Amino acid sequence: MLAELLFPEITETPDDILKKYPKRDKNLVVTRVAPSPTWFLHIWAIYSSLLDKIFAHKNNWVFFLRIEDTDQKREVEWAKEKYIDILRKFWLDFGEWPIWPNYEDVWNYWPYTQSQREYIYKVFIKDLVKRWLAYPCFMSEEEIESIRSIQEASKIPTWVYGEFSKWRDASFEDVKWEIESWKKFSIRFKSEWNIINKVEVNDLIKWKVITWEYYLDVIIMKETWIPTYHFAHVVDDYLMWTTIVIRWDEWFASLPLHMQLFKAMWWEAPLYAHYAPLWKLDWTSKRKISKRHDPEADVEYYFKEWYLIEWILDYLANLINASFEDWRKENLDKSLYEFDFSFSKMNSSLILVDIAKLNSVNSWIIKNMNLEVLYDKLTKYLSEFEKEFYENIFLKADKNYNLKIIKELQTRLVIFKEFKALTTFFYNDFEVNENMKNLLVNQKMKIENIDIAKKWLQLA
Numbered sequence: 001m002l003a004e005l006l007f008p009e010i011t012e013t014p015d016d017i018l019k020k021y022p023k024r025d026k027n028l029v030v031t032r033v034a035p036s037p038t039w040f041l042h043i044w045a046i047y048s049s050l051l052d053k054i055f056a057h058k059n060n061w062v063f064f065l066r067i068e069d070t071d072q073k074r075e076v077e078w079a080k081e082k083y084i085d086i087l088r089k090f091w092l093d094f095g096e097w098p099i100w101p102n103y104e105d106v107w108n109y110w111p112y113t114q115s116q117r118e119y120i121y122k123v124f125i126k127d128l129v130k131r132w133l134a135y136p137c138f139m140s141e142e143e144i145e146s147i148r149s150i151q152e153a154s155k156i157p158t159w160v161y162g163e164f165s166k167w168r169d170a171s172f173e174d175v176k177w178e179i180e181s182w183k184k185f186s187i188r189f190k191s192e193w194n195i196i197n198k199v200e201v202n203d204l205i206k207w208k209v210i211t212w213e214y215y216l217d218v219i220i221m222k223e224t225w226i227p228t229y230h231f232a233h234v235v236d237d238y239l240m241w242t243t244i245v246i247r248w249d250e251w252f253a254s255l256p257l258h259m260q261l262f263k264a265m266w267w268e269a270p271l272y273a274h275y276a277p278l279w280k281l282d283w284t285s286k287r288k289i290s291k292r293h294d295p296e297a298d299v300e301y302y303f304k305e306w307y308l309i310e311w312i313l314d315y316l317a318n319l320i321n322a323s324f325e326d327w328r329k330e331n332l333d334k335s336l337y338e339f340d341f342s343f344s345k346m347n348s349s350l351i352l353v354d355i356a357k358l359n360s361v362n363s364w365i366i367k368n369m370n371l372e373v374l375y376d377k378l379t380k381y382l383s384e385f386e387k388e389f390y391e392n393i394f395l396k397a398d399k400n401y402n403l404k405i406i407k408e409l410q411t412r413l414v415i416f417k418e419f420k421a422l423t424t425f426f427y428n429d430f431e432v433n434e435n436m437k438n439l440l441v442n443q444k445m446k447i448e449n450i451d452i453a454k455k456w457l458q459l460a
Contacts, residue, residue: 001172002130002136002175003127003130005179006129013127017124021108021239021240027060028061028243029062029243030243031055031056031064031242032237033045033049033087034065034067034068035068036074037069037076037080037083038074038075041082041086041298041299041300042297042298043278043289043298043299044248044277044278046086046090047316047320048246048248050092050317051273058337062095063094064240065094065097066112066114067098067115069114072224080113084097084098086299091313098110098111098113115226117232121231122221125227125231134189134220135167135169135170135190136187136188137185137188137217137219138185139166139167144159144160147159160216161215162217188217189217189218189231189260189264191260193260195212198212199212201256202272203255204271205275206274213256213260214254214256218230218257230254230257230261231261234261235265244270245270245273246275247272248275249276251274275351278350278351279352279353280296280354281354289353296355305417306385307362308377308381310365314336317341319352319353320341321341322345332365362414362415366413371403375399377416378406379394382419386420393427394427397427
């Protein structure tokens, strides 16, 4: 009765939905990248996507993109299109993804944008309510804060759970009264776990970890009727038959909750791999890379600084497995996907993003690159980022002359952004002012005027 009262418009059952999403081949390894379009694309999104593609590629792969846009308060309008554009610039092409600008999905497991899957989530939430595993909660923020104050004073765990949720076991009549009074409500998952118990969770990077059970009655559908990430990703990963979820370490604390949700749905959970957070050196200390304070957190920083995409990917590959760097030095012409990456060789504590190290990688690659290949790559970058210099100066010079300049700089060039500044004097005829003339003219050496100076300089 309660489920019908809350969701009268939902007529399908979980079985109806499951029939629309047939199982994939059991031999496939299915991974996904699932960015939330809330700001610029963080460098860890490229790192994570590269991990996804690497391990899908190794194992008869399916690699798909899903846009997780349930956090609509923080959503940035332009982010979705930009994310896809950047990911594809890194050759992180997907087997399945939402096509812009019409959001048309042409693969079997559509839609690939969470905001378009609201009906699907409601079908499964209705089923949880029907099985007394979820309930509507009408508690206000003030009520919750009041309960929290009592809990803190009693020195017990805080927030909504068990006896501290007055709507957990409310009667149908009480719930009906609130709904008919047009009270706002969220839907909470009714946790059957207890804080005093521990649970073993398996992780492909951290291995077996003993942690506490997740005991809170977490919200799975907001007052806006939009599901939370915790619930939506569980439904999506099962319906899309994801076999490995690779994600940032900050989500590891939520893994017991996600395992509990899978259990409540009677579903087998995918494997999880939580990689270490990205850190940077800040003078003598280390801290997590910050979106607000560190320009290198933004992927587009690397474009503006003129790092080649293959350089960035090689650098990130070395962060995944440190032995990649030695392999690369012996296999300069091979794809990074030919390297034997392993979860067991990944650092589980922290990953240090070091721009000086990235510059070292770039410098080494340039130094060892075939001259014609280097010329082609440099030409491409100049045409995109230094268009005026490229069209009015670089292209007007003889190619052999350009090649000689590039060869001269090959052992010193770190990033392409330096090229223009390092080569200006090779291309420009400078205006010589009176001060310069006085420096060049020398009566004792019989350089009596600027023309004689010019003659000897040309000869030299």
